[in-house]
Amino acid sequence: MFDSKMLTSFVIKSSLCKYSNMKIGNEATYLLAPLNVSDLSSIIIEANAQDLKIVPVGGGSNILFGNVGNRVIILDAYLPEIFIVNDKIVTVSSNMKISSFIDKAMQHGLGGLEFISGIPAHIGGAIHMNAGAFEKCIFDYISWIEYVDLEGKLKKINRKDLEFGYRTTSIKGFIVKAAFILDRKTKEKILADKEDIISKRFERHPYDYPSLGSTFKNPKGKFAGQLIEECGLKGLQIGGAQISEKHANFIINKGSATFNDVTELIKIVQKTVKKQKGIELELEIKVIN
Ligand SMILES: Cc1cc2nc3c(=O)[nH]c(=O)nc-3n(C[C@H](O)[C@H](O)[C@H](O)COP(=O)(O)OP(=O)(O)OC[C@H]3O[C@@H](n4cnc5c(N)ncnc54)[C@H](O)[C@@H]3O)c2cc1C
CATH class of the missing domain: 3.30.43.10 (Uridine Diphospho-n-acetylenolpyruvylglucosamine Reductase, domain 2)
Known part of the structure; x- marks a missing residue:
């Protein structure tokens, strides 16, 4: 035990x-x-x-x-925090918040990851999910990754040896550290880009309630949010969970949502979109049950 x-x-x-x-x-x-x-x-x-x-x-x-x-x-919260800059290469521990990473790198005149500003994620989770937005993804900047594999061995893997795709990577284990090759940018430009992205997010996404971001992956050539909206499901509420009025791919917790409320909504969305559009929506969020 x-x-x-x-x-x-x-x-x-x-x-x-x-x-x-x-x-x-x-x-x-x-x-x-x-x-x-x-x-x-x-x-x-x-x-x-x-x-x-x-x-x-x-x-x-x-x-x-x-x-x-x-x-x-x-x-990952209590693992040691690492942030080392060597020219344009920044080595960072997996537990650093994206926002802190962007701000720290900015102090060194290094940028690039501003497109994921405003995501409440850590570096390790963002790598595992290959987080992305505005047609860019975190793997565009990765040099190597260190992780503890499922046998407990510490391993290092270079980007060229990794497979990654839309919200997936081939790493099996616990990511502890990664090196990024960032772009030289002025602090003013980084700040302006970051603020621009954050204001776009606040405009489009429901930041006023707890959520997990996009619930479903976008099917090829389509937007899950648009499909859900076209099926008339925006605003549908079960218990305390609701399909956001602001962005139909977000399920929000209006205060008292339970696991069952959220999964019930997920099932309704998948069934309705399948019936009306003939499309199977695949979950982007990770359900641990
Ligand atoms: C308001 C909001 C906006 C969002 N916008 C976006 C967006 O624009 N683009 C986007 O891609 N995502 C977005 N997301 C979703 C989410 O932020 C990303 O999926 C992010 O990458 C998850 O990081 P995390 O650290 O929170 O991971 P967690 O939620 O903690 O974990 C997610 C998955 O990663 C695994 N994981 C976590 N840490 C590690 C680790 N160290 N090693 C190995 N596996 C690990 C977990 O087991 C789980 O399977 C958004 C979420 C919210 C709430």
């Missing part, structure tokens, strides 16, 4: 609700926050030995927690 002495890590007795941007979740049997990479490896080795699945958690901006059973939920 996992305990704090064995792993010298934090074992947290707290609701998962705190670790998902959707503000939904119950207490987990195993919620761990390793203090260093060696602890992280030990946790993964132990999970493996007990045949338990691990779930890395970064910013929690794309995870919906249901009944997580005996999955081992591992937070």
